[in-house]
Amino acid sequence: MEYVISVLLSGVSVGGQYALIAIGYTLVYGILRLINFAHGDVFMVAGLMGIYLTASLPISLSLPLVIILTVVLGFTIERVAYKPLREAPRMSVMISAIGVSYLLQNTATYVTGGQPMTYPSIPFLSGTVNLAGTQTKWVVIITPFLVLGLVLALSVLINKTKVGMAMRAVSKDFETSRLMGIRINSVISVTFIIGSALAAVGSILFFTNYPAITPMSGAMPGLKAFVAAVFGGIGSIPGAVIGAFLIGICETIIKGLPSSWDVSVFSDAFTFALLIVILVFKPQGLFGEAATDKV
Amino acid sequence: MNEVLEITNLKVKYGGIEAVRGISFDVKQGEIVTLIGANGAGKSSTLRTISGLVKPQSGSIVFEGEDITGKNPTQIVSKGLMMVPEGRHIFPNLTVLENLKIGAYLRKDDLDEDIEMVYSYFPRLKERSWQAGGTLSGGEQQMLAVGRALMGRPKLLMMDEPSLGLAPIVVQGIFEIIQQIHEVGTTVLLIEQNANMALHVADRAYVIENGKISMQGTGKELLENEKVRDAYLGARG
Numbered sequence: 456m457e458y459v460i461s462v463l464l465s466g467v468s469v470g471g472q473y474a475l476i477a478i479g480y481t482l483v484y485g486i487l488r489l490i491n492f493a494h495g496d497v498f499m500v501a502g503l504m505g506i507y508l509t510a511s512l513p514i515s516l517s518l519p520l521v522i523i524l525t526v527v528l529g530f531t532i533e534r535v536a537y538k539p540l541r542e543a544p545r546m547s548v549m550i551s552a553i554g555v556s557y558l559l560q561n562t563a564t565y566v567t568g569g570q571p572m573t574y575p576s577i578p579f580l581s582g583t584v585n586l587a588g589t590q591t592k593w594v595v596i597i598t599p600f601l602v603l604g605l606v607l608a609l610s611v612l613i614n615k616t617k618v619g620m621a622m623r624a625v626s627k628d629f630e631t632s633r634l635m636g637i638r639i640n641s642v643i644s645v646t647f648i649i650g651s652a653l654a655a656v657g658s659i660l661f662f663t664n665y666p667a668i669t670p671m672s673g674a675m676p677g678l679k680a681f682v683a684a685v686f687g688g689i690g691s692i693p694g695a696v697i698g699a700f701l702i703g704i705c706e707t708i709i710k711g712l713p714s715s716w717d718v719s720v721f722s723d724a725f726t727f728a729l730l731i732v733i734l735v736f737k738p739q740g741l742f743g744e745a746a747t748d749k750v
Numbered sequence: 751m752n753e754v755l756e757i758t759n760l761k762v763k764y765g766g767i768e769a770v771r772g773i774s775f776d777v778k779q780g781e782i783v784t785l786i787g788a789n790g791a792g793k794s795s796t797l798r799t800i801s802g803l804v805k806p807q808s809g810s811i812v813f814e815g816e817d818i819t820g821k822n823p824t825q826i827v828s829k830g831l832m833m834v835p836e837g838r839h840i841f842p843n844l845t846v847l848e849n850l851k852i853g854a855y856l857r858k859d860d861l862d863e864d865i866e867m868v869y870s871y872f873p874r875l876k877e878r879s880w881q882a883g884g885t886l887s888g889g890e891q892q893m894l895a896v897g898r899a900l901m902g903r904p905k906l907l908m909m910d911e912p913s914l915g916l917a918p919i920v921v922q923g924i925f926e927i928i929q930q931i932h933e934v935g936t937t938v939l940l941i942e943q944n945a946n947m948a949l950h951v952a953d954r955a956y957v958i959e960n961g962k963i964s965m966q967g968t969g970k971e972l973l974e975n976e977k978v979r980d981a982y983l984g985a986r987g
Contacts, residue, residue, distance in 0.1 A: 617855070620844065620848055620851065620852055621852070621855065623841070623843055623844060624841045624844060624852055626843075627841050627842060627843055628839055628841060630803060630835075630839075631835055631839040631841070633802075633803065633822075633823040633824070634801060634803070634823055634827070634832075634833050634835060635827065635852050635853060635855045635898075635902075636823065636824045636827035636828060636855045636856040636902070637824070637852075637855055638824050
């Protein structure tokens with residue numbers, strides 16, 4: 456029983472971390488219809504910045520700085536690599552995103568020398584607590600609450616504020632939004648800022664759990680978050696969050712099955728098998744809109 | 751009367767084709783001016799250029815004495831030029847009320863009075879204020895598109911084919927509203943294929959053919975003009 460609880464807890468926690476990344480995918484897709492392949496690598500760079508900044512600055516300063524610098528990175532990527540291609544075919548933007556992804560991975564390899572770097576232990580998050588008879592890191596307990604809080608704040612922003620209204624308008628119709636006086640580029644920047652900030656928070660939580668960072672560390676969580684976003688219906692925020700929690704929990708359960716069954720190595724395979732099943736049977740995902748053409 | 755809008759020798763290339771080939775016209779304070787013409791004559795391109803969606807090749811657009819040629823839509827909207835786009839283009843995922851509010855996106859003052867005003871023009875919208883815009887009927891969507899533009903307190907309201915795809919009775923209603931809006935002092939630039947309706951409400955009208963203005967006059971003059979009757983009003987015995 457204790458084992459089951461600890462597996463579920465860590466599943467919820469991993470799911471929450473995927474959720475923070477998945478929101479970035481789904482937000483950007485909702486507005487630009489772009490799969491931002493660089494998003495997972497932005498997450499990895501946020502992790503590296505966490506290592507370098509905590510080495511020279513106190514935690515209270517370095518963690519906010521990680522979030523700010525990640526936001527600057529996300530904003531800059533959009534302005535430099537995507538904005539000039541606004542009128543170009545969607546395929547060009549996607550290729551540009553793949554280019555940015557490789558640029559970030561290779562820059563990270565250059566800076567770190569390709570060696571795995573160890574994420575610092577953050578006093579409060581890394582501490583352990585005794586819960587239902589099992590030793591659990593605080594980060595595992597905190598993650599779901601923090602994620603729910605952030606998602607709630609985000610949905611208030613999107614549904615109740617003027618900029619959120621503009622985001623919803625732009626996601627449907629660029630041209631008419633411009634006729635209302637909305638500055639499309641500012642709204643797009645806002646989505647990249649939100650997505651990057653959440654990825655930065657996600658990186659702090661995720662790498663506290665899995666402290667080894669390599670230049671490829673963004674790829675796998677990024678891909679899983681992307682699957683989560685597709686599973687929930689890309690473009691939908693609740694969909695991405697629920698998808699991420701489900702994938703996180705399933706994956707941890709598979710990893711936690713008795714070792715005599717020898718299935719734990721299939722946990723990643725499960726995620727991608729899930730992707731195929733969704734794409735075959737429900738391509739629009741749980742909460743996605745059916746692809747209808749405007750009449 | 752003062753000129754609100756003055757277009758001089760406007761040329762617009764659109765998808766490699768010269769859609770507007772040197773158009774000049776003006777709209778004076780308090781008028782309803784209409785541009786009529788066949789499909790593809792260059793009416794929509796002209797309006798899209800005035801609203802800043804398309805950059806002109808040459809020529810000038812002067813609004814209230816200020817040159818706005820080549821400015822972006824945000825700058826143009828902020829000067830009080832609102833457009834009701836062709837095909838209505840309300841935001842289907844926003845509620846009716848939000849669709850109205852977004853028309854006042856650049857305004858920072860209180861909107862309640864304006865919302866009430868739009869509701870008084872279109873009581874149907876009030877009944878449906880919490881419904882998603884996409885669930886409205888075509889006629890209601892057109893009302894919403896007009897109401898949304900009015901929320902920007904336009905000095906000049908531009909309408910692109912407001913009658914398109916609507917039942918005759920709904921078209922009648924829309925044109926009555928256009929006249930009401932005009933009576934309270936809003937200047938209107940109207941583009942229509944429904945020349946008969948447009949010429950009846952218009953103070954002045956221009957006929958566009960192949961990207962050029964071929965005729966102009968008061969609405970009444972053009973209604974009685976032989977060529978206009980043959981080409982745009984259909985045979986009426």
